[in-house]
Amino acid sequence: MTNEPLRLGIVGCGGISVRHVDALRTLRAAGFRSFELAAVCDLREGPARQVTRMAAEWLGREPAIYNDINAMLDAGVVDALDVTTDAGAHHRVAVPALERGVHVLVEKPMAITARAGRRMIEAAQRGGAVLSVAENYRRDPIMRLVKAAIEGGVIGTPRLATYLSITGNQHVLLGTSWRHDKLRGGLLLDLLVHAADLLVYFLGPVKRVYAETGILEEERMMQADAAGANDWLYRHREDDVPAGSTVRPTAEDTALGVLRFESGPIGYMAYTSGAPGERLGTHLLHGSRGSLRVPGARSGRTPVVTPATDEGGAETLDGDALLERLPGFSLDDVTQRLFDGAARLGRYEVPTDQVNARLVAYQLEELARCIHGGARPEVDGELGLHAMSVPLALLESGATGRAVTLDDVTSLVAEDYQGPINERLGIR
Ligand SMILES: NC(=O)c1ccc[n+]([C@@H]2O[C@H](COP(=O)([O-])OP(=O)(O)OC[C@H]3O[C@@H](n4cnc5c(N)ncnc54)[C@H](O)[C@@H]3O)[C@@H](O)[C@H]2O)c1
Structure with missing residues (x-):
């Protein structure tokens, strides 16, 4: 039917x-x-x-x-x-x-x-x-492969997760002032939730976090072409803030956090868009038998596994070698149809806009x-709430100077940071 x-x-x-x-x-x-x-x-x-x-x-x-x-x-x-x-x-x-x-x-x-x-x-x-x-x-076929590699024991028992994104400029991100306004979103919620959801996908729920947070860039400028090639999508921004004017962020642009996952591993998550100069970006998972470098989502690049030196030298395995190690791995039928019929992918070359459309398509079909x-x-809802509660837990910890459990955030016990937002927005 x-x-x-x-x-x-x-x-x-x-x-x-x-x-x-x-x-x-x-x-x-x-x-x-x-x-x-x-x-x-x-x-x-x-x-x-x-x-x-x-x-x-x-x-x-x-x-x-x-x-x-x-x-x-x-x-x-x-x-x-x-x-x-x-x-x-x-x-x-x-x-x-x-x-x-x-x-x-x-x-x-x-x-x-x-x-x-x-x-x-x-x-x-x-x-x-x-x-x-x-x-x-997480719906990116490459992230499905990363997950299969972890579950297939390619790096042994996961021990350590490292996510670093250190960048900086004085601009309003994408020209959308709400990304600097804690009543409408904020950079940590908007961006770090992607990394949080991926880590939860790979390693399971987060138990506890401790973090320092802050606003490093205290004034940001609205640029005329803030979104680059996608600028036409963001023309409406000037209704809020005209090009050339400045915005004073109320939302934090920086979090350096330590995480403990329920399944055991420790994680380190560092994000800032308030550190101009040399950029640093990495996403690495270490286990008892080696490490796995997670490529940028939607990039189509291959994951890279570096085995422990006593497991056959430091020869790295890329996506194709990983596929060989995982004979049972297969993409689901919807992903296959959206990615040109491929049952397994170790890398792909698809323009980012098309990848975006395919991943949203997947979500709608689901x-x-x-x-x-x-x-x-x-x-x-529960998993979405858990993922967004990771950046919120960083913010709660940064506000109080104490470690915060994810349970306390999702069960609405830890609200030192969020309380004033709920009050201003009438969320009861
Ligand atoms: N998954 C991804 O890769 C990805 C990428 C970009 C944005 N996003 C998410 O998409 C959402 C929107 O981001 P964006 O960059 O398109 O922002 P945007 O500011 O360009 O668009 C938001 C639009 O919502 C409208 N709006 C606000 N409140 C409304 C209401 N109550 N009723 C009707 N319309 C309302 C605004 O007028 C604006 O046109 C955010 O949650 C963002 O995190 C996700």
């Missing part, structure tokens, strides 16, 4: 939303008929019109435009929402939808605070709706299958 396409609404028509429209085109090209784009919603008309133009060109049909989520829900025109607003608005959009039984795929980070995330999970339970979180990095078949999404 074939299911009728579900009616999808995209809420938040900024930079990433265009990739979500592209994902619908990608699904169609791969022969999937899970969704039709029925409506879009944004507080501002300009971004909404940009997305409907792309939809008309790529999908052959212009969706309806709304400027208020409740009006869109009252109109009864959608079965599911794809929430692509800034993080500060995720709960405002998702809670009323889920309560009415409208299913939701929400961009990462799932919510602005753990309390907001918890309210989304409860709303999904009340409405009997599917809640899925778009943690796209949502449709969960709606029709009743299965739980891979990243459901």
